[in-house]
Amino acid sequence: MPEESIMKKAMQRYIDGFNQKDAKALISLFANNAKIEDPVGGGKIVEGIEAITAFYELAVTLVDKLELAAPIRGSHSNAAAMAFTIFMKDEGQTIRINCIDVMTFNESGKIIDMKAYHGPSDVMEQ
Amino acid sequence: MPEESIMKKAMQRYIDGFNQKDAKALISLFANNAKIEDPVGGGKIVEGIEAITAFYELAVTLVDKLELAAPIRGSHSNAAAMAFTIFMKDEGQTIRINCIDVMTFNESGKIIDMKAYHGPSDVMEQ
Numbered sequence: 001m002p003e004e005s006i007m008k009k010a011m012q013r014y015i016d017g018f019n020q021k022d023a024k025a026l027i028s029l030f031a032n033n034a035k036i037e038d039p040v041g042g043g044k045i046v047e048g049i050e051a052i053t054a055f056y057e058l059a060v061t062l063v064d065k066l067e068l069a070a071p072i073r074g075s076h077s078n079a080a081a082m083a084f085t086i087f088m089k090d091e092g093q094t095i096r097i098n099c100i101d102v103m104t105f106n107e108s109g110k111i112i113d114m115k116a117y118h119g120p121s122d123v124m125e126q
Numbered sequence: 127m128p129e130e131s132i133m134k135k136a137m138q139r140y141i142d143g144f145n146q147k148d149a150k151a152l153i154s155l156f157a158n159n160a161k162i163e164d165p166v167g168g169g170k171i172v173e174g175i176e177a178i179t180a181f182y183e184l185a186v187t188l189v190d191k192l193e194l195a196a197p198i199r200g201s202h203s204n205a206a207a208m209a210f211t212i213f214m215k216d217e218g219q220t221i222r223i224n225c226i227d228v229m230t231f232n233e234s235g236k237i238i239d240m241k242a243y244h245g246p247s248d249v250m251e252q
Contacts, residue, residue: 073243075166
């Protein structure tokens with residue numbers, strides 16, 4: 001099980017990777033067989049490193065910045081969670097999305113599962 | 127699937143229930159067959175309304191207050207999440223715990239699953 005500090009550092013790198021528009025840094029945080037559900041219930045699972053690569057290569061072009069809303073939380077197992085705000089473009093409009101990500105990690109400290117909690121009521125025009 | 131607004135209101139009532147030391151209000155938010163993992167990885171699952179009743183009757187005596195750290199997040203399915211801070215007593219000492227709860231709801235808008243993400247590094251002396 002990865003140390004809490006390793007999971008929290010990976011999640012901070014996730015925030016930093018977006019803010020530096022560094023898709024490679026983001027992709028390197030994930031295991032080859034990782035799964036992403038963003039948003040939860042959105043009906044689409046991004047699975048495997050190829051799909052994840054395409055997902056973040058596009059995402060960094062749409063996201064202006066991520067801002068942590070509170071300190072990253074760990075757990076007593078291989079999961080951690082963080083609340084943050086996404087500032088991004090959506091069909092020409094700049095929007096803000098309140099989000100909480102829950103990430104699960106493998107033994108090597110790579111993300112194997114990511115779930116992003118945000119719904120229609122969490123999206124605001126800026 | 128419950129509306130996002132119903133899930134968010136239930137989670138706000140969870141915060142308010144603690145702040146009013148109202149165990150009954152907290153217990154009424156849960157389905158009879160609900161499960162609680164608090165903290166995630168802590169090795170203990172609280173399952174069923176009797177165990178949940180005992181859990182919150184004790185919890186309200188230990189918790190001074192809960193403070194939301196950011197707006198409650200919904201999702202596109204039957205789950206919602208919130209980041210908050212727990213102010214509580216632990217063996218005579220007052221501590222603060224950074225926490226994120228993920229809650230899953232049934233058709234009736236009752237909580238069927240709650241996972242509380244906080245680890246050793248999220249607990250601070252006040």
